[in-house]
Amino acid sequence: MAMAGENSPSRHEGAPAPVRVLTHFLGRWLTQEWAWCLGGAEEAGPAGTPLALVEKLTVLSPWSCASCPIFSGGFGLMAPAKVPGACLLTVRVLQAHGLPSRDLVTSSDCYVTLWLPTAPSHRLQTRTVRNSRSPIWNQSFHFRVHSQLKNVVELKVFDQDLLTKDDPMLSVLFDAGTLRVGEIRRESFSLSPQGEERLEVEFRLQSLTDCAEQLASNDILVARELSCLHVQLEDTGDQKGSKGTVQLVVPGSFEGPQEAPVGTGSFLFHYPASWEQELSIRLQGAPQEHLKVPLRALPCGQVVRLVFPTSQEPLMRVELRKEEGPRELDVRLGCGPCPEEQAFLSRRKQVVATALKQALQLDRDLQEHEVPVVAVMATGGGIRAMTSLYGQLAGLRELGLLDCISYITGASGSTWALANLYEDPEWSQKDLAGPTELLKTQVTKSKLGVLAPSQLQRYRQELAERARLGYPACFTNLWALINEALLHDQPHEHKLSDQREALSRGQNPLPIYCALNTKEQSLTTFEFGEWVEFSPYEVGFPKYGAFIPSELFGSEFFMGRLMKRLPESRICFLEGIWSNLYAANLQDSLYWASEPSEFWDHWVQNRASLDKEQVPILKVEEPPTMAGRIAEFFTDLLTRRPLAQATHNFLRGLHFHRDYFQHPHFSAWKATKLDGLPNQLSPVEHLLCLLDVGYLINTSCPPLLQPTRDVDLILSLDYNLHGAFQQLQLLGRFCQEQGIPFPPIAPSPEQQRQPQECHTFSDPACPEAPLVLHFPLVNDSFREYSAPGVRRTPEEKEAGEVNLSSSDSPYHYTKVTYSPEDTDRLLRLTRYNICNNREQLLGALRQAVQRRRQRRQPKPS
Structure with a gap:
């Protein structure tokens, strides 16, 4: 292609003199602006020389100056405005x-x-x-x-x-x-x-000094202004259907490279407005056929028409229009609860106050500041966790205490129970006998049909439809459909946002579901893990203070704005994330195969601590040696996730505030220095890799430990078969390392050998730490009593024998079908363990009220 200044024919030689002069002037001015503001090199080399690129911009001579914004003042050589920063x-x-x-x-x-x-x-x-x-x-x-x-x-x-x-x-x-x-x-x-x-x-x-840039930030993440570039390609001659492909690129744009047949097509690019970008148009297979247009020079809101002078006819007309991108953020940047959650809590406190007055037989109504925040925290454990949570919630309702609960959090199997219950907006106000019977039907049915040919065909069709809509393809989506078939007879159309109806009057606790975001490869969940919480209102990262409405989860975002809205997924696809057993790598699997506390000691202890006063300002990595390459190979083998889950990353494109690491709500993971390296954190990733929290700690507690939620009492419902305190102790160590207020978990040797149905943990020296009432899955007095205070007859003795061994239990997490007898035993046991500890529950609620009264006195006006 001929370039201006070369001794070869130019395509606009015949243009009127003013056109040639203004084109030359425009190219020179753009070059001067472009040389210092674009991230490029001064010298010629791999980074390119701006002058040679800009001079390829030409204007078709038949166009009149009046019709072309370039010559009607569109570019405007105005003085740049001052911008601090x-x-x-x-x-x-x-x-x-x-x-x-x-x-x-x-x-x-x-x-x-x-x-x-x-x-x-x-x-x-x-x-x-x-x-x-x-x-x-x-x-x-x-x-x-x-x-x-x-x-x-x-x-x-x-x-x-x-x-x-x-x-x-x-x-x-x-x-x-x-x-x-x-x-x-x-x-x-x-x-x-x-x-x-x-x-x-x-x-x-x-x-x-330059034009102003508006930044939106929560002092952890920063969203910048966006610009939109509309590009229209069209043949200038009579010949249509030209052969070949043209590629358009705006580096750093949301859309990335786009391709179309030569001479046709409409394109849209979103990119940060302050970035001095260029539009690159290249003919595939012809490196010399290349046009670059500096976007900074384009007038906002006006049409600019150029010609791409290809070496073969017909020429290609390029029509450009730059405009401001969306200003409003669709990602909420804030570390506290969203307005919807705050409004829910205000409604729920009225329900809780009435329930506490009745349960504790108080002589007066509780004022709003006296109402404690009580939460149920359920762990994972497959069908066992789902069944047990039904029994325990039935026990709380029998005691009249279910209305005292403001939050319920779940992980893995316990999320299945919550997803089922919240399909009924009034579930906690009703007898749970009906939902329990439905549960028993699904738990005891044969699961062989989930892989029948007709079912596989249905899975294939739905997965193909999700791919057509724009969801990333991954094995977890198939697991979600199989899991749904295990738990239901027919597909359920219920969605997470539908659960808002169950919160509209504060009639039920607010459910929060947990997952863990990690790296697809090279790092274990112990080396890098970020808690993600899902509620009917929002999905987000408390670590970054970034949240989106739950109906937008899975859609595509860039720089905090919604780029492509996808239909909200049925909740089964979220359950596939929350219980994503198939995103494990070999090293995660070692955690399940070994003693978790020992695994934690091996991988977390003795690692370099990352203090907020010691943020690295520079880092030097040495070249890999042969031994290092071998070690890297085995590390990749151990840490690569072969069936990783993939979801569009709604943090994509956001940048970090210069002081993000010192922000009090930014929870750095002290076992790794990755949090001090913003170039490697989640906002730079295109996709999230979400998996079951059990690969780190089998708990759903972290959302309840956010200081902005200010939880007073946590009812810890633990469904582990191996170690009654193990996961709670790991949670305590996690909180200690992260500096999160939490009571020390130090059961006595006797309690370790023979755990009881309920244990209380508190820290009087730390008023910010919640009181924890821990209910492990044990068969203690249930052997002798069929109900609190009612001894079993000899004929009932067998019903009190519940096998909870970690090796041959019928409730092992690999079991997907229970016998009717085993199902009834587990439901009765878990309900009994709650009801048999009524006094401890009431005592803990009294403590929570007293704690709230002491710490939440209204400030004098």
């Missing part, structure tokens, strides 16, 4: 010393890549220096940054290899926030103080 970061890659050779014959062929996620998100690269252990690059790269963001530059040195994958030799992370405006700093990154290998880089930060 806009800066130009210059990274000058100088040289390296003593790099080891990866080749057998010659020295290394080295280049450096640069990546800054808070600037235009494509990796830049120096030229390759051949056969040198001490290469000199002396190349500068420019990044437009905002000082309110956490700007961490990643530099990597690679040895180029033509036959195999390029070898990484050195990796450096540098926090640009440590630079002062106007400062020039030269850093020498070495693997060790005595080591010869080092990389020398110069950093410079300069203040900029």
